[in-house]
Amino acid sequence: MLNLLRKDFIALKSSLGLIIIYLAVFSIAFIPKQSSSIHLVGIYTAFASLSLVTMIDIKNHNHNFLVTLPISRKHIVQAKYITAIIFTLFGVLASYGIHSLVKVAVPELNKPDLTVMDILGPIGIVLALASIYLPLFYTLNKKGTGIINAVFFIIILALAQPTAIFMNMINENGFSSNLTLFLILIGILLFFIASCYLTIKLFTRKDL
């Protein structure tokens, strides 16, 4: 399993710069204008990185290579879900870090105070998106994956406004609805795990 994660990061080696650029571009684009920039930067960076990895895989027919190695298809799928978690944490935490810095360095932007919800919220949203995205990635062929990547990019763009409203709503409600939030997060987590199992089932049966 570790070997598979290693593989993803070796493959990404020359593209790591690209992820930093994603982070920078999204930061510059959102921070000055959007009040909920902290969420958007995190979500965008995380998801863009994930689709970068999947695009590299697809471009190189990576599944055909992996199945020649001594690993089960189950592990191939699980590793990709873990990669998704790593990117999610990276994107969201990087965004949190940048915003903490911005708040200190450029106080005139009047960024709101940061809360735990500013981390958990985006993580939940990215994981939910990944739970829908990854089963499609593993069942569709090369052409299909290209289309799916484009569709998801549009969905994410369209989600910017609702995300902002949603996150505001949560923040305004404050701690009163802690339990509901907790339940939603648990729900997303379960959804993520279920999605992983579904993908394993589908991918194990697939002809390569």
Add this chain to the structure above:
Amino acid sequence: MNIIISNASSDPIYIQIMNQIRQSILSGELRAGDSLPSIRQLAKDLQVSVITTKRVYEELEKEKLIDSVVGKGCFVSGANKDFIREQRMKRLEEKMIEIIRESKDLSMSQQDLIDHLTLLFEEEQTT
């Protein structure tokens, strides 16, 4: 020992190999106890199938010209000196018959041939 496979020959490859090894043994080039290359090594050297070389050794073993010792490989058989001598005698006889036929073509008598042979025999011994 040299083995040469010809693609032009009408004989199957295994016959070609077998004939040449047999020749080497009957001619005395290979002596009793000499080891032969392993089946797989011979297949590699000749770039032929392992089944082909296996068959060669099996046939030669049937003729009692070689022994195969499990785990050690194949050796020229020493158990069958009489047989080898017999085989070589047989070949000699074949050649003699050829000579007799040839001499008949040249209308030589039996005595002519014997005389000629005696002469050559003596010459050969003095050199």
Add this chain to the structure above:
Amino acid sequence: MNAIELRNLTKTYPQFTVDNVSLDIKQGYITGLIGPNGVGKSTLIKMMLGMIRPDSGSVNILGCDMPKQEVDIKQRIGIVSDDCFYYEHLSIRDTKKMIAPFYKKWNEKKFSSYLEQFELSPKKKIEELSKGMKVKFSLAVALSHEAELLIMDEPTSGLDPVFRRELLDLLADMMQDERNSIIFSTHITTDLDRIADYIAFINRGKLVFSEAKDEVLERFAIVKGDSQLLDSDIRTKFVGIRETAVGFEGLVDNRQEAERLFGNYAILDKPSLEDIMYFTAKGGRIHA
């Protein structure tokens, strides 16, 4: 013992079907899987590798069930193909770093010596490699993890004649250990056939025959003669016939019978595997 056992494998596609193929690949020998293009050789190989799941039937590799023991099997086999998909943008060294940790028996020393022998620079990127070089690289990987069974899909199609001869030696080296086995597929009868022990012939998704190469070459014969010899009865004896204005040339699968039948009226020649493939594909007669 058999290195590979296929039992009643069937896989249906809209264009063609791999139809109820049962085949044993013997341990300790080299088997050539031959047949024209697009008749199911690659599909069969992909089913052996667990890349394609059969509609029905079973695959057993080195005594293990595919796909149940897929991981164990893949530790012990080497796969060589001209479309092994590595990451194009990575160097050979990075690709090796990626692959090596997956294998329990990775032999780094062997790997570097093969790279040297094949004149592959570790700094070279995969995208810069020719088809033949990719085959060499995947061969180096396969030989460096002590594979007991080498499965090669069309290995020689991108190789130059010089390396093809070297390949014969490399494979023969591996075969010095009688526990090892090799299977390769090819649509061109190449010099690889020289060292093949067994030939399995696939045509139109079916197994035509699977037997020792020497037996095949002794059993079949090419008959050449005057077209007037061919009446409807005689024609049925042929696997395939090619007729021209100046005579006919045909393949029979029973040399002795043909000798009796034609006597001195026709010429009997030794066939090549290519002849057998050509006439069988042409005739389309299937016999087990």
